[in-house]
Amino acid sequence: MSSMGIAIAATGLSLVLIFVWMISLSMRKQRIESERKAREQAYRRAMQKARExxxxxxxxxxxxxxxxxxxxxxxxxxxxxxxxxxxxxxxxxxxxxxxxxxxxxxxxxxxREDVVLKEQANFWRTAISGMEGDVEAKFATGKALVFGRGTEQNLTKGVQLIEAAANEGCIAAMLYMGEWQLSPENLSGHSADALYWFMKAAEQDSADGKIQVGLCHLNGVGTEMSMVKGCYWLERAAESGNAEAMCHAGEAWKDTSKTGNAIAYIWLFLSANLGYEPARALRDEVAGNIGVDVVVGLQSIAKPLQRKLASGMVKKHSIIRALNKVYKRDSYFPSTEELSEFSNDAHHQGESILELESESNMMDSFEQAEPTRQPSKEALDFTQNFLSPQQSTK
Incomplete structure (x- = not known):
């Protein structure tokens, strides 16, 4: 073979080798690209899986x-x-x-067009106020949860919020907790706990709290039955001008004795005149049992007493002490120890000696009066013990 032929053969072989190399290189690039895409797909799948x-x-x-x-x-x-x-x-x-x-x-x-969401928003606005320290709002939130108003009903959480509000001084919450302890829905309720909460409200000068404490004592709810203690708390509420308390006090004294009916008539007369309808029938029933002369005398006591109550000038225990003395009733005033079981507030730790002396002097001045009218001995005695000298001579 000539040298030219050898050169041509060598060139052809070189071209073949170059072609093979280019094909191999192309296939390698394709493989690398395929592997890269596969890795990217695997990565995306892994990332998607991770995100999921x-x-x-x-x-x-x-x-x-x-x-x-x-x-x-x-x-x-x-x-x-x-x-x-x-x-x-x-x-x-x-x-x-x-x-x-x-x-x-x-x-x-x-x-805003959704009425349900509007109620829900109102509920949470109230809840926010409660969270920020408004005890009345906390009580309202608790009641909403109890009854499912503006939110899903959650009795347990609702009562917890109401109890928290009661512990923070909300009187309405205290009264609710007392009623809750007596509710048939509360299977774990205790009557002693009911009295505890009613007493807490009474210690905050709540007339409703005093009424409930009085009824607990009268009916033996959470404590032993006691006419004396029951009437004390009812009359304490009545002294503040509460017509319902007057009616309960009158009903408690009704038909207990002759003097009991006299006391009952005074309270029922006052309650009825303040517009408390349940007292009217009871007042008339008592009047039929005690006679016209006594009724006239007792009205002469009750009418000025009504004016005094309306003026807000009745001092604590003044009516109770007068009734105790005139009708020789058993005297009861809560001791410091009794009150301290429910509150550490110094304002509710009993009466000071100065206050007692002041009331004693006031009663002495009542007794010195000489009224010109003497409708009955009972009326005279009570008038002398309660009305001021200026009133008793009119």
Whole structure:
């Protein structure tokens, strides 16, 4: 073979080798690109799986009460899905989170046409006020939970909030807790606990609290039955001008004795004249038992007493002490020890010696009066012990 032929053969072989190399290189690039795409797809799948797992983990944490996660999901959904955001804010709110409560109110205001959401927003506004220290709002929130008003019913949580409000000084909550202890719905209620809460309200000068304490003593609810203690608390409420308390006091004294009917008539007369309808029939029934002369005498006592009550000038225990002395009733005034069981407030730790002396002097001045009318001995005695000298001579 000539040298030219050898050269041509070598060139052809070189071209073949170059072609093979280019094909090999192309296939390698394709393989590398395919591997890169496969890795990218695997990475995307892994990332998607990780994100899905993260989402599932986040949902799990949120559904199980992790508040930061709940708020994150709520804020994330607020931009595009108002209902979803409302769901998460509501969940946070029910876990007593104030941010969640504000979120519910904000989202509800965006959907003003929804009446249910409007009630729900009102509920959470009240709840926010309660969380921020308004005990009346806390009590209102508790009642709303008990009855399911503006929110899902939650009896246990509602009673807990009401008890918290009662412990913070809300008188209405104290009275509710007393009634709750006696409610047939409260299977774990105790009558002694009812008396405790009613007494707490009475110690805050609540007429309703005093009435309930009096009825507890009269009926033996949470304590031993005691006519003396029961009438004391009813008359304490009556001294403040409470017509219902007057009626209960009159009913308690009715038909106990001759003097008991006299006392009953005075309280029932006052209650009826203040417009308390249940007292009218009882007053007339007592009047029929004691006679016209006694009724006239007792009315001469009750009418100026009514004016004095209306003026708000009746001092603590003044009527009770006068009745005790005139009708020789058993005397009862709660001791410091009794009151301290319910309150450490110095204002409710009994009466000072100065106060007692002042009332004693007042009663002495009553006894020095000489009324010109003497409709009956009982009327005379009571008038002398209660009316001022100026009133008794008119």
């Amino acid at each position: 797992q993260e989402r599932q983990d986040r949902l799990f944490k949120a559904e199980t009460g992790h508040i930061p996660t709940i708020l994150f999901l709520a804020k994330e959904a607020e931009r595009e899905n108002a209902k979803q955001a409302l769901y998460w804010y509501d969940k946070a709110a029910k876990l007593d989170n104030v941010t969640g409560m504000y979120g519910v109110v904000r989202m509800s205001e965006r959907m």
